[in-house]
Amino acid sequence: MRKGISVAILTAGILAGVCQLPAMATGGEVVSMRRLTEQEYRNSIGDIFGKDIVVQGVFEPGKRIGGLIEASAAILSVTPVGFDSYSKMADSIAMQATSEKARDRLISCKPGSASQPDDACAAQTFNHYGRMLFRRPLTSDELQSRVKLAASMTTASGSFYAGLRYGLASLLQSSNFLFRVEVAVASGSNDYTLDAYSRAARLSYLFWNTTPDPELLKAAQTNQLASPAGLSAQIDRLMASPRLDNGMRAFFSDMLQLDNFDNVSKDSLLYPKWSVQLAAAAREETLRTTIALALHENGDMRELMTTPKTYINRNLAAIYGVPFDFDADWVPLTFTPQQGRSGIITQISMLSMFSHPGRSSPTERGVALMDIFLCEPTPTPPNNVDFSAVNDTNGPLRTVRERLMAHATNPACASCHTHSDPIGLSLEGFDTIGRPRSTENGKLIDVSATIQGKSFVGAQGLGRFLHDNPKYPACVARKLYSYAKGVDSEDVVAREFKADTKAFGDSGYRIRNLLKAVTESEEFFRAVPPVGTAKSTRLASQ
Amino acid sequence: MKLDRRFLLRGTCQGALAVLGLPFLDCFLDNKGQALAATGKRIPTRFNTFFYGLGLTKSLWVPKATGLNYETTEQLKPLEAFKQKMNVFSGSRVMIDDNPNFQHWSGVGASTTGISPSKNGQFDSKTIDQTIADVISRGARFKSIAAACAGDPKQSYSSLGGPNNLPAEVSPLSLYTRLFGPGFQDPSRTDWKPNPEIMLQQSVLSVVAVDRKRVTQRLGVSDQARLDQSFTVRARRSLGLSPVHA
Known part of the structure; x- marks a missing residue:
């Protein structure tokens, strides 16, 4: 044997x-894997x-x-x-x-x-x-x-x-x-564009988060995806399917960094209600809210920052302090204005992901929200920082605002902290697992903030600030474009998705209109042959 | 130090074990490795790196004196039995050249690769365990194993260089299954036979390797390097039939 x-x-x-x-296919360069x-x-x-x-x-x-x-x-x-x-x-x-x-x-x-x-x-x-x-x-x-x-x-x-x-x-x-494996073919003199099968895969993974279905493969085979009308027909078909939920869930999970939840842990002595089930529910809550607004209601995406509407299950109800008297696993909930919540930025997910295990962190929250919603990443802190003032929670400085102010007297630190802290400080009305609070160590918390000359108070003020900030929808467009193409959002030039951002705004910030604008634009399938391939070497030597 | 299978698992549970070398443990043979000696084969060399952040205080960890007869410090006490076989290196200083000084990263990256990292969270070359594994793990069933106790496979300080780290096992069960699950053969048995399944998989891999070559011909240099990295596994597997390596 x-x-x-x-x-x-x-x-x-x-x-x-x-x-x-060697089995070199004629025409076509691998531009991305x-x-x-x-x-x-x-x-x-x-x-x-x-x-x-x-x-x-x-x-x-x-x-x-x-x-x-x-x-x-x-x-x-x-x-x-x-x-x-x-x-x-x-x-x-x-x-x-x-x-x-x-x-x-x-x-x-x-x-x-x-x-x-x-x-x-x-x-x-x-x-x-x-x-x-x-x-x-x-x-x-x-x-x-x-x-x-x-x-x-x-x-x-x-x-x-x-x-x-x-x-x-x-x-x-x-x-x-x-x-x-994305393959591009020459289009015009120095331009490359994805071939039909690569187009099909790019569309399919974006819209449905899965492999192209037989109809899409057929559209690639018959070269339907090369003509604007054929492409448009397939894009409409993919967007009309309920499977669009899967694609957009994947996008928003990525953009909102919900994968961080795999590693979030909270001090069980201080926060006995925190559990793996609660973390999973919090992540699901944010996705449900986002998908409902973006796709099911075809809503204005700016309202993600302000909406009082959410979905909860029994675990979440305990943290939000609302009764849960339903048979269904998940039910819609609308917060009252008095509860102080404002869109997904005050959901348990966002509040707890960017906090320490034992206490909230205005800095982490501020840095994360600036990066996620405004596409403004914060540089890493210098190495010789003295954190003792911030970390001493038992000292004379009782609220985190006081401790941060003491810390930010150092000009090197101040330049970043004045940038990100106001956002975080306005969310201090919620603790590290997202429960409301009004005092810290017995002292009343001040949730006022000023950013870029605009002053506001608390989470609802922050929600309105983000809602009205044109950088937020532009950031959604930048992230969606980068996600769909699989490129670093910080490397993308605004010109590439400028028309998409405009279409997004003209439609009243509907995500479907943004998706359609992105995928129907010429930029979407445009490619640059990587350095070292036969074609790029040839182009360079010309 | 007594090591048995249970220790291995318990270790990863409680966070004692961060990165684990190859599990050639003489307890799988017998207490003194006599069963292996009887086969006339040498005990293979193993290399182990272990990382945990924070918790060490310079004054409690670093011995005051150099040389053999230093006084064991408070935090080194648990390792006192191994004092004669142990070196403590301290006071290292990383030259960052023109690279940024990444908090929590430049030191780790430079200590493990000898090169100060140019990007946060990324090793600029092979880590030391991989360099050593290239030499001592030839023919082993696993070239190296990484395990982490923080539940995140990204927390691995083992890398072939570049953006990838070798992912860490994060659950004791998956680590155990990988080591002793399907395909495990007791290396001390004298009637060891090559696993026919592994040999069949080799033929499959040959076909896969041809696919890779075809794709590689059409790639830019950086993507070629990516594919090369993943398929070095093939060369290793073809050697993975040796009886003495678990």
């Missing part, structure tokens, strides 16, 4: 060697093989660049540790897909014999799944190497489906699946 296996491996190795002949996020991977597998396929394994973490994790997808690699995990997941998915239970549903042809190779049936299967997984048709080399692999594996194991399993596994752990 062992001998048989060795022979099989040798054969596959030789065959693979034969296929190493975007590693699938965990959710993109899961959604893609669910759509291609069915929701009952279990995907279990460790995904490589992303990294926030320019406020967005999606921007890191184009930079991060798969580490050896990660590849081990992707390999195992690939094998597990392939095994499930070719199992006796699933094969009638998933494998559309029957082999001549269950114990012999059947190249035609194997090719049909790999062609179908290869196109779905790679988001484009397989090249003949890619197909033939799988057919040969399956045949040799079938011969070694005596099972056609075992051969199929290994072939499928090789598709699932290919860089062509794990990365969205």
